[in-house]
Amino acid sequence: xxxxxxxxxxxxxxxxxxxxxxxxxxxxxxxxxxxxxxxxxxxxxxxxxxxxxxxxxxxxxxxxxxxxxxxxxxxxxxxxxxxxxxxxxxxxxxxxxxxxxxxxxxxxxxxxxxxxxxxxxxxxxxxxxxxxxxxxxxxxxxxxxxxxxxxxxxxxxxxxxxxxxxxxxxxxxxxxxxxxxxxxxxxxxxxxxxxxxxxxxxxxxxxxxxxxxxxxxxxxxxxxxxxxxxxxxxxxxxxxxxxxxxxxxxxxxxxxxxxxxxxxxxxxxxxxxxxxxxxxxxxxxxxxxxxxxxxxxxxxxxxxxxxxxxxxxxxxxxxxxxxxxxxxxxxxxxxxxxxxxxxxxxxxxxxxxxxxxxxxxxxxxxxxxxxxxxxxxxxxxxxxxxxxxxxxxxxxxxxxxxxxxxxxxxxxxxxxxxxxxxxxxxxxxxxxxxxxxxxxxx
Numbered sequence: 001x002x003x004x005x006x007x008x009x010x011x012x013x014x015x016x017x018x019x020x021x022x023x024x025x026x027x028x029x030x031x032x033x034x035x036x037x038x039x040x041x042x043x044x045x046x047x048x049x050x051x052x053x054x055x056x057x058x059x060x061x062x063x064x065x066x067x068x069x070x071x072x073x074x075x076x077x078x079x080x081x082x083x084x085x086x087x088x089x090x091x092x093x094x095x096x097x098x099x100x101x102x103x104x105x106x107x108x109x110x111x112x113x114x115x116x117x118x119x120x121x122x123x124x125x126x127x128x129x130x131x132x133x134x135x136x137x138x139x140x141x142x143x144x145x146x147x148x149x150x151x152x153x154x155x156x157x158x159x160x161x162x163x164x165x166x167x168x169x170x171x172x173x174x175x176x177x178x179x180x181x182x183x184x185x186x187x188x189x190x191x192x193x194x195x196x197x198x199x200x201x202x203x204x205x206x207x208x209x210x211x212x213x214x215x216x217x218x219x220x221x222x223x224x225x226x227x228x229x230x231x232x233x234x235x236x237x238x239x240x241x242x243x244x245x246x247x248x249x250x251x252x253x254x255x256x257x258x259x260x261x262x263x264x265x266x267x268x269x270x271x272x273x274x275x276x277x278x279x280x281x282x283x284x285x286x287x288x289x290x291x292x293x294x295x296x297x298x299x300x301x302x303x304x305x306x307x308x309x310x311x312x313x314x315x316x317x318x319x320x321x322x323x324x325x326x327x328x329x330x331x332x333x334x335x336x337x338x339x340x341x342x343x344x345x346x347x348x349x350x351x352x353x354x355x356x357x358x359x360x361x362x363x364x365x366x367x368x369x370x371x372x373x374x375x376x377x378x379x380x381x382x383x384x385x386x387x388x389x390x391x392x393x394x395x396x397x398x399x400x401x402x403x404x405x406x407x408x409x410x411x412x413x414x415x416x417x418x419x420x421x422x423x424x425x426x427x428x429x430x431x432x433x434x435x436x437x438x439x440x441x442x
Contacts, residue, residue, distance in 0.1 A: 030165055035101075035217040036157040042211040043173040046108060049204030051181020052188065052197040053115070055290065058273040059283040060122055060194025061132065069274050070393035071129045076269045078133035079140035080386040083379060090145035091152075091375025092236040095368065100153040101215035107142040107149070108212060112205035114139035115198050122195030147378045152371030155362050156217040164359040168305040171351050175301050178294035186287020240372025243365060249313055249423040250361070250373070254380035256415050260323060261381055262388040263411030267327045270392035271405050275330050278401065285336050292340035293326070296347025303348065304355040313427045316356040317419050319349035323412045331405035363430050 031037050061072045097103050118135045121127040158166035188197040245251055276286035309315040325342040333339070365373045396404040418424045 030158055030162055030169060033157065035215045036166060036169070038211050038215050039101075039153070039157060040169060040173045042104075042108070042208040043170055044177045045204045045211070046208035047174045047177035048181040049115075049201035051178040051183075051290075051294065052185030053201045054268070055182065055185040055283055055287055056189050056194040056197035056201070057118075057132070057136075058269075058286075059189050059277075060127065060198075061129065062273065062277060063194070064127060064129070067129075068393065069270050069396055072273070073270050073389045073391075073393040074129055075132045075136050076389040077386045079136035079143075080265075080382065080389055082137060082140040082144045083382045084386065086141050086144035087148065087375050087379040087382070088237060088240075088372075089233070089375075091148040091240060091372040092233050093145060094149035094152050094371035094375075095236065095240075100149050100156070100371070101212050101217065103149050104146060104153065104215075105209045105212035107146040108205050108209035110142040111139050111146075112202050112209060114142065115202035115205060119195045119198035119202055122193060122198065127195075144378075148371045148375035151358065151361070151374035151377075152367075153215075153217070154358070155367055155370065163362055164308070164355060165305060167355045167358050167362075168301050171304070171355055172298065172301040175294055175298035175347075175351065179291055179298060182287055182290040182294050186283050186291075189283045189287075236372060240369055240376060243369045244373050244376040247364065247423075248421065249427050250377070251380070252421055252424065253313070253317070253357070253415075253418050254377050256418050257381040258384050259414045260412045262384045263327060263408035264323060265385045265388045266392040266395075266408045267330065267405065269389050271396060271401065271408065272330055274396065274401060275333060275405070279333050280336050288336060289340050289343050293343035293347040296344035296349075297351045298347075299344075300348035300351030301355070304352045307352065307356070308429070309356070310428055311426060312356040312360050312429050314419075314425045316353040316360075317415065317424060319352040319356075320415050322346045322349040323415065324409050327405060327409040327412055331402050331409055333402075360427065360429075364427075 031040065057075065058072055061067050061075055062069075064071070094100055094103060114135050118127075118132060118139075121131055121135070154166055154170065155163060184200075185197050188200070272289070273286055276282055276289070280286070307315065322345050326339065326346045329339045329342040334342075361374065361377070362370060392404065395407065399407075
């Protein structure tokens with residue numbers, strides 16, 4: 001054909017291959033932002049220590065004189081109870097303070113003191129279930145304020161069209177740290193004891209607090225859209241509640257997760273470690289399983305960075321169906337390698353869900369209300385976990401470990417109900433136009 005431009009054909013054929021690489025470069029370029037870089041480093045350091053803590057605490061408590069699943073459950077209940085009191089208040093505080101980053105730094109500092117105290121209890125031989133429960137109560141309080149505050153900070157770290165990538169980079173930092181922390185945690189607990197692992201965790205919280213204190217983003221006046229000072233905490237809570245219940249796709253998913261998290265929390269917190277101790281090789285095998293879960297989370301982050309589904313909640317809830325796989329593998333029980341594989345799959349799917357869910361909230365909820373809506377999300381999803389942790393030990397003692405895990409599996413499966421709701425299935429990502437003032441609303 002006359003006049004044909006072969007170079008144009010070559011360029012057009014190469015363009016699709018280059019686009020993914022260009023998108024990766026665009027995502028990674030976000031790290032050039034000083035504030036996002038500081039947050040990523042804080043998550044990398046803090047979650048490295050956090051990866052050690054569950055293994056250290058679980059097997060540290062089980063190794064105490066008279067240690068049992070019920071004793072471990074009591075300590076974990078103490079960490080979970082503050083969610084019933086402080087999560088909603090944490091959302092109000094986060095939407096009111098001038099600097100969410102400074103508030104995050106304060107919560108990390110409190111967690112550092114709590115974990116240092118727990119470490120000293122183990123290292124000096126004074127650890128007991130009541131003492132560790134008291135420390136866990138303080139740590140749980142700090143976490144209750146941390147979660148909704150972090151959700152509200154992220155939109156200040158990246159423009160709207162890069163929000164999902166920013167969420168993914170933060171989860172990437174957390175996943176990398178979790179893999180390393182979990183692996184080292186199992187090794188430290190097996191060789192040096194729980195106290196040393198908790199001491200490392202305390203140091204990482206302190207470093208994270210210093211990094212977050214240097215973040216400048218997220219500083220906002222304590223006024224609402226109309227520029228009027230909020231009258232009271234109750235008014236703020238009611239406003240957050242209105243924004244929360246105004247969207248069925250939000251509250252329905254949260255309600256279903258309140259039940260699913262009961263099953264998964266019982267498994268991760270109590271029943272899984274007990275299965276590892278009775279059927280596998282204890283802390284070492286459980287560390288392998290948890291490391292596989294974290295590795296899956298890492299792969300999930302990479303997948304989610306590339307996903308741009310038109311219907312994000314449909315994809316998110318389909319991914320969440322995998323939550324039953326690891327619990328069922330422990331209930332059978334299957335060999336450690338198979339259990340680890342199931343946790344890997346679920347870790348992958350869980351991060352896909354978490355990134356799409358967080359991004360959807362941040363895109364569809366007004367920024368001045370985001371931390372409060374996030375606090376209702378965290379509260380609803382976690383409200384029953386103290387009951388789960390308290391009941392796990394007695395349930396296993398009453399009906400047996402295997403049946404208790406099957407109960408957990410049944411609870412995890414209820415998230416499938418969300419797929420029956422058209423708001424969940426049909427929620428669309430907002431138009432990614434270059435206009436920074438546009439926000440998707442439902």
